[in-house]
Amino acid sequence: MSVTSDLMELREEDIRKHYEAAVGMLDGFDHTPRIAKGKGMAPAERSSGLGTRRRFRSTTPGLVTRSTARPEGVHLIERIEGADGEDPLVSPAQANVMNGMRRALAIALAVGENFSEASGLAEMKRENLAGALREDRKAAFSELLAAEALAVLHVFGNTVAYLLAPYMSEVSVEIGEVEEVLTDNAQLALHGTLWELDQDIAAHVSEEARLVPCVCAFAEQLMERVALRAQSAGRLGAFTGARWRVEADDLTINGFTPARAAKGSTLTMTFKKPNEVVGNHIAKYQAMKLSKMLMAYDFDRRLNPFAELGGFIFTFMGDGAPGTGKTTLIQMMAGLVNDYCAVAGYPFRYQNFGIDNIDSYQGKSGQNAKAFIQNVLDPQVIGFGTIDDIDQIAGKRGDRQSSAGQQEVTAVFMEAFAGANTVVRGNCTFGMFSNYPENVDDALRQRAGARFLVDGPQTREDYIDILALLMGKNHDIPLGSHDLYEAQAIKRAVARSFEAHGRPQEAALMNVFDRVQGQVGEMDTIAKLGTYLKAIQEADPRFTGRAIKNITDAVKVRAMDFELPDEWMADPELFLFQTYERKKDMIAALRVPITVEMVVQEINRYAGSEFRYADKSDEVAIEEAVRDMRRMAEAKKRYLEGEG
Structure with a gap:
């Protein structure tokens, strides 16, 4: 170089x-x-006549x-x-x-x-x-x-x-x-x-x-x-x-920035192809786009044109019920990036931060988290960092049930993902995954710039596809009247998924949406959209300026609503090995205009996720309170029976 x-x-x-x-x-x-x-340590013994070497x-x-x-x-x-x-x-x-x-x-x-x-x-x-x-x-x-x-x-x-x-x-x-x-x-x-x-x-x-x-x-x-x-x-x-x-x-x-040897990690995970991810259309589509976005990184400029033009996803959160495909999504994205890097000759580093990185030794958990962040951020590699079950790893601030190690990890991640010294070069991305995102610290969760709802197969066609996929080929059972994987055609499926967010999916948010729309009419101006955002904030005080930034970032991603052509990944000379300015021009030429529909859909997607987390969190708190009351009532009953 x-x-x-x-x-x-x-x-x-x-x-x-x-x-x-x-x-x-x-x-x-x-x-x-x-x-x-x-x-x-005792010094080495030295005698006048005997050498110690x-x-x-x-x-x-x-x-x-x-x-x-x-x-x-x-x-x-x-x-x-x-x-x-x-x-x-x-x-x-x-x-x-x-x-x-x-x-x-x-x-x-x-x-x-x-x-x-x-x-x-x-x-x-x-x-x-x-x-x-x-x-x-x-x-x-x-x-x-x-x-x-x-x-x-x-x-x-x-x-x-x-x-x-x-x-x-x-x-x-x-x-x-x-x-x-x-x-x-x-x-x-x-x-x-x-x-x-x-x-x-x-x-x-x-x-x-x-x-x-x-x-x-x-x-x-x-x-x-x-x-x-x-x-x-x-x-x-x-x-x-x-x-x-x-x-x-x-x-x-x-300066005081540690240098890291440009060495990729050897992956032993089982990779998944996109057609092996059934359902999860928006999450799959955005993961596929992000995999190609990472490859636009310029090692000489140490910057990605997507990071400069807008639309690069630095952090995202994937949430969904157990068994809906979060691990499969990780395997798919890691496999795509690994294959693209192999073609281009780029070092690729994948690292997962798991529960085993939480240490009882004071300060060690924070050190582990810092090392994880630095390894993935290394500007000499393409990096993908995942934090699986983040609700178990990063503790809520003020939660007395969280260990000191979990609190240390939360502090490190918050500073790394959106701190005063955070620099987004576009060479890496961090994915946080959870079955219970409502248990993640609010401020840390809001540092996820994009939300991937991992809801698994939803339609009849999805369930037929996943059954056929998992059954394999060692059987003679006929498929029947069904076009295999037709429902997984990504462009059509994603379009349907985005259109579904033209109206909110959560009941509480739908009430806010209908009320505001009844007051201002069709949301077709910045002023009307701002009125809707303010109404959401009044319904949920956690909907702050950071939420607006995440929504506008998601809208910019939608403006980049295209996949870099597969041939650009297969032949590095077409795109990957071009100069930084040339790559930026090629990407800019593919951009699409931002529309009101995009903004409304992204507001509903993001706000819907926050309302969903709040509802789950409140329901969990209510259930715990009810259990405590029942225990106290039973204890009082037994106490009085004993007195009698």
Whole structure:
């Protein structure tokens, strides 16, 4: 991938000149901890006549291993070599960690050097060294040193995690928080970090299989801690306002945003074809459109024309009774995107956040949720994230029955889906699925920009189709008088489904609709539609400005009421490999005008779902109250009988 105009190339010679300093730090240095406490690990025993190094140590390819460290210092190379017991040879995993850390240190030092030159810190360093730094510049000097330290630490953690990601296994290591984050200057900051990493390897790496997971876990924790510190630090503009490209590693450094290796996930799920999804016409149609929308993403611009033109679905909620086809819908959409990406050669990453990600360890559930979000958001992949049974995973705020882990997950999802820092690039989408959406926190549910009612087969034809599909071919039972799958012809079925929303489907909303229509007549102007929206809000106070935004987004999706042609997916040269501007023009040419009917239908669809959730929620609350009253009445009766 070539360097684009908004990137600065971090030249290889500027990185490699820091290799010697990087190896020096890995080989040995002294550090007295200021913040963190040691892990209680005894230092390696050293006797005057017996060496503690291995009988033979192979030279790691490309890594200088001359020792200049004092014996009492931090020796990371030795620590890494000791991860597999007494094997005298350096293993591939150990070599990968050593080379990855040396490379990460060198890149971090090179970025620090760039930051110093761009911010004026380099000149201040020279003045300070000569004793010529003016008094009125000393405060700025200290602030810039701290900013450089934060930048260097984050780049180190970022690069380590990125370079070692391909070597990660299913093994996980919990290391706790990183504490020794020092900001006096870049070198001291790196010494403190490497000292703590040495402590963590000693405490948590009991076998070689835990080495890479431990180092990666440390890198992730370091990035999170440094990014948090950076929120209150100043003079970071020269770092956050620039992007560096390391071509040899295919790495882009973008401020405090973690880089992710552009690696797709290997899917083992059973994919479903669209004709195997019976009923659910609108949900199926929108999922098929969204699958193709994702493929319009431009990896050079890191933006999707649909996100710029309007109509891209970043978050959606699929709700319906158990057994109506939510899992089948997920399998269909994941299969479509997976196949499209295979043709185009794009990395595809699918990830599901399930109930097993809720952890009793304080803060761990939130960390799991953040990792899930970051993996799917990765701008170097096409991503699809699902949260199945979200009513069990994300707790309602204020609900005392929700665990602390569920509350953490709710907070993370709310910030990620519609927070101050949410950026919709159009490379990924998140689907929330639930049998009981009324149990989902109202604010989180409203962050679902689109609603997919997954109601399963509805008509006689649907039930014949699903029976024939599931029966398979190992029988001789005649089909009878029926055109198989004719009812599943998507265009006609969707048109019928949308037309059905010309009037509300929920009784409570229908009352509002009829009342407003009786007052203003046919809803054919913005003013009349606004009157209808206000009447809905008066009937349900939860119908807020966010609901209006979701409705207008859905209308824009309807303006994109077309599927990208199948041949565009089959032959990438026709569309996928075109320039960003060309793709945008091709999409814009397919747009259809927005009509009053579209707006009314989308208002009724969205508001109908909210009324449906409210009715279910109220009914559940009433049933629980009735059960409580019956229990109390029975308890009182038994109590009085006992008294008698």
